[in-house]
Amino acid sequence: MKNNYMKLKFPALSENESFARVAVAAFVSRLDPTLDELTDLKTVVSEAVTNSIIHGYDNNPDGEITIAAWVEGTEVILVIEDQGRGIEDLDQARQPLYTSRPELERSGMGFTIMENFMDSIDIVSVPGQGTKITMAKRMNSHLELTDESNAASTG
Amino acid sequence: MKNNYMKLKFPALSENESFARVAVAAFVSRLDPTLDELTDLKTVVSEAVTNSIIHGYDNNPDGEITIAAWVEGTEVILVIEDQGRGIEDLDQARQPLYTSRPELERSGMGFTIMENFMDSIDIVSVPGQGTKITMAKRMNSHLELTDESNAASTG
Amino acid sequence: MSLQMEFEHRSKALIVRLKGELDHHTASTVKDRMEEAIKRSNCRNVVLSMKDLVFMDSSGLGVILGRYKLIADLGGKMVVCDVNPAVYRLFQLSGMFKIVSMADNERSAISSLGVVS
């Protein structure tokens, strides 16, 4: 049985923040997530994509953002990536309320939210090259349903 | 002003038919389409993706489907592509009610619907290599709103 | 979303109500559950209500046509009702109305069966 996945690319335009949330929510919807699980996933997608747009690409729509999502057992894995500015000091960046752009009214809570809403988070960032955030969340819904209902539809 | 676009990849699993519809609908939603325009786009996405799954890949989920969508002036362009079996006789395939898989209860109306619901359609298919369908639809909504609202959000 | 089905066995017809999205992914459920319900039913006629169907594509046309053939073979009739404009257009494009008859709602679908049978 092949597990499902998706890979999505779009430019660093703020209108794509809601698009990215809906796309990820639609992808996981077949796993029958709870409303809380769905809100958590939408929120972390919004945080990571917004960061790539503002911090990674400084709002330059020539920048491209990639989202990959897949299912591993009962976990949903999300990878959100940009080829933007990158992060110099990761420890500082992850601190609650820290923001490098207070003049843009950033709250500095993006990474804190990602850490709290997901089961695991891994950040790889290279200054001048980009940032890649890998996050996982265990879902309490019945993932196995998916393969079964798919098999049924070939008849 | 950079126009918006998206590129999406996913495996040939029938559960992704609705995912593909929602993703395209979410992408064009910023253009404020009418409900009829949205239904037309969702329907043609469903037709093309279903064809790639059934005819292109014979329901083998190792196959991958790509959807690209972008905006050109007042048009939405959709490109839906697979690297599957390809089509031997395109003229025959495009005929209303023609299907190569009647045993799967196909109606043979997929291409006819794509032709009727979109303003233009271009099919490139190479047997053994795959099928690429490019479709365009003029939208009667105000596309220019998008760039403006994006510019406003950088402040 | 996906697809839900509701069955009601009446004296004149089996009523099948489709809710949600009818595409290739959900078509096999519609096929299997309708065949099962038709086998169990005492009457040969089917009313297919599309009141709560929010999406349908050509895979839906295929599965409806397949059930129509089964019912016709058994000597019954099929009437579709509460067809929204988007689905209406698909029926029209495919020439479906030449074989399947249409009614405004379940009541008139059932009374049309009363007249023809």
Place this chain on the structure above:
Amino acid sequence: MSLQMEFEHRSKALIVRLKGELDHHTASTVKDRMEEAIKRSNCRNVVLSMKDLVFMDSSGLGVILGRYKLIADLGGKMVVCDVNPAVYRLFQLSGMFKIVSMADNERSAISSLGVVS
């Protein structure tokens, strides 16, 4: 979806109702329209109703905090009300409740202003 705003000028407070999704894309609209409404209003207090807010992320925290500072500078108070559990969690994580007070609904938000001012 996106974001809609509704303003109501009362004697004790300016009521601002947020509907839809508050993210980085819609935050600038909230900023601009609230500043304009606060300038035009005679009262310094603001009640921010989140009853119909279906989504918010940390960009929403930022824009609310920014408006809180403006109102505090003008000597006014800000009360948020009808906060759903998801938004509540964001407020809690960020320590927002230490500076912005919360009420169950608009009525109790306004009466709380009556007591404190």
